[in-house]
Amino acid sequence: MTDLLYMRNNYLRDFDAKVIRIDEDFVVLDRTAFYPLGGGQTSDKGFLNDEASRIAIHEVRKVEGEIRHFTSDHITFASVANVHGELDWAHRYECMRFHTAQHVLSRYLQLNYGVETVGNIITPGKSRADYAPLDDFGNEMKAEVEAGVNALLTQNLEVETRFMERKEAIKFLKDKDYQTRYLEMVPESVREFRVLIVGDYDASSCAGTHVSNTSEVGTIAIGKSTNVGAGKRRIYFRLWDEPHQLAANSF
Numbered sequence: 097m098t099d100l101l102y103m104r105n106n107y108l109r110d111f112d113a114k115v116i117r118i119d120e121d122f123v124v125l126d127r128t129a130f131y132p133l134g135g136g137q138t139s140d141k142g143f144l145n146d147e148a149s150r151i152a153i154h155e156v157r158k159v160e161g162e163i164r165h166f167t168s169d170h171i172t173f174a175s176v177a178n179v180h181g182e183l184d185w186a187h188r189y190e191c192m193r194f195h196t197a198q199h200v201l202s203r204y205l206q207l208n209y210g211v212e213t214v215g216n217i218i219t220p221g222k223s224r225a226d227y228a229p230l231d232d233f234g235n236e237m238k239a240e241v242e243a244g245v246n247a248l249l250t251q252n253l254e255v256e257t258r259f260m261e262r263k264e265a266i267k268f269l270k271d272k273d274y275q276t277r278y279l280e281m282v283p284e285s286v287r288e289f290r291v292l293i294v295g296d297y298d299a300s301s302c303a304g305t306h307v308s309n310t311s312e313v314g315t316i317a318i319g320k321s322t323n324v325g326a327g328k329r330r331i332y333f334r335l336w337d338e339p340h341q342l343a344a345n346s347f
């Protein structure tokens with residue numbers, strides 16, 4: 097069982113750990129700050145080093161209950177080695193900014209247009225979320241939503257991570273009329289929820305990584321949107337200063 101350091105500290109960018117298992121193309125550690133692909137958010141990448149070698153981690157995934165750090169490099173670590181992990185921080189920090197922006201965008205659409213978030217992809221260059229019911233998203237509405245979300249982000253809202261017992265989390269979110277769709281997807285076996293609170297504007301159950309204040313997001317630009325069937329609309333967005341080459345079909 098790996099201690100998931102990123103759940104408590106989103107700003108941890110390097111860490112020490114012990115190797116607990118090595119396979120041909122992955123390493124399992126006793127603790128990690130690498131975020132594994134999940135909840136719509138793309139995986140972290142980076143490096144693992146011991147005294148003699150360094151391997152590049154290109155993807156981290158949870159497979160059969162294990163957090164596997166995948167590499168295409170030859171792994172020379174001993175099976176009980178102490179290693180040092182380093183995240184690709186530029187990539188991770190963009191994911192954090194995108195993820196917090198997505199929560200604010202989703203809450204804005206819920207409050208002002210009565211639509212629910214039914215899916216999301218947090219990947220620099222192609223971040224997007226799916227909303228329903230939302231058949232139409234014309235230029236006027238797009239401009240209104242973009243301005244509304246940016247006005248909130250620039251209020252410098254604190255972002256807090258709180259751990260709550262299952263019943264308490266459900267009550268907290270329902271009492272404030274926050275979106276509870278994702279709660280229903282969490283298996284009953286999970287007794288503790290991680291609740292992400294953005295000022296007094298939004299709260300939701302989320303295991304993703306986030307900035308600690310919306311001032312770190314800056315502002316967003318909303319790109320194109322497409323109808324993806326069954327009353328669902330997919331809306332793309334980017335960070336105003338996003339340095340990545342944008343996915344050509346997103347804007």
Ligand SMILES: [Zn+2]
Pocket residue numbers: 195199301302303304
């Ligand atoms: Zn989230």
